[in-house]
Amino acid sequence: MKIIQTQFKDMPSSLLAELGAYRYSVFARGEGWSIPPRLSTPGQEYDKYDRSDVTWLLAWSAREGICGCARLMPWKEPEYDGVVIPFEQQSVWEMSRFSARLDVSSELPLTLLWHAVQISEQNGIESIISSATPMLEKMFSSHNVEYEPLTPGLIRSEDNLFAIRIPVKQPALAEKYRGARRFSPEEVLPSLGVSLNWQSRR
Template sequence: MEFTSGTAKQLNSYNESTYIELANYRYQVFVEKLGWELDTPEGFEKDQFDREDTVYIVSRDEEGAINGCSRLLPTHKPYLLGEVFPQLMNDFPLPCSKDIWEVSRLTTLDTKAAVGSKPDPKITTELAFKTLKVAKEHGAKHVVGVATLMIERLYRRLGLRCHRLGKPQIIDGYALVALSIDLQEQLG
């Protein structure tokens, strides 16, 4: 498995089509497979948090096809938990710091597999830990994110020590929770 990371501009410096491939992969996963109703062009998943300073992690299989991705955002600028899901903090203050980054859009779903298939745990583990390392390289001491309870359990099975930032809540039919990971505790 091969990983690349960087901003959209940096990803495209490796290969001109990397960011387009990433947006297409995200569309296939989040819109086509998971059925999220997102206001995004056909075949291209992008939202207001995909900015010039957004950092992406892309994994590719042996054939060079994208098989996973994640997105990192510093919390001193707009980010998903802060803008879309602040209620998950249960009246606690939202993280807002250059050393707290948010992880979002982390997935390793196989776009060619049948609906309902589960991600490969090996790919998920490698991508999750690579994402944490990239966050740390960018100055993060903690990462935060929104997750379903199923994903929270998966992270714990992967050995990630997640801390809840609030009580789980049902939003759009999903039990969601805000999580935090201390990178010093996790990565040493």
């Protein structure tokens, strides 16, 4: 299992297709999220935030292909009034499309989170805001991940999700994962793209 760090604009087309298929299986088919018709590609999931310069973390193995992902991008203040912003906009990033297959590795969400906070800190960011499920909150608590709930409305999320703020300083994760490196797509993937049989695994 390796963690790939890349941006949309740098992904080989085959990796981009695999990411879209993975996201579809998790968020559209699994969670039942709707896909806007103008963004619809059969069997793939994308949204309006898939800009060329956002950073992606992908958990990838030769056996499973993509089995986890997280998207990091600057957070934008909501366009409606009445929401109290408890931080400076320039000090936070948003992490979205955070997903990991626990059947592949029970620690995969923590591994992805560690790399997300590392990238954020290296870019001068103080904390990440993200959506979380009760199951993810329980996992964070059991592994001493520091986080705090946020006022509803700070980020757009589905009904079963709520917003949390995750400081980039994470002593428990640092003790466990410090030194773990990230890879570029070229370092990890077979020549000319990803594994040729990824469609057979869906």
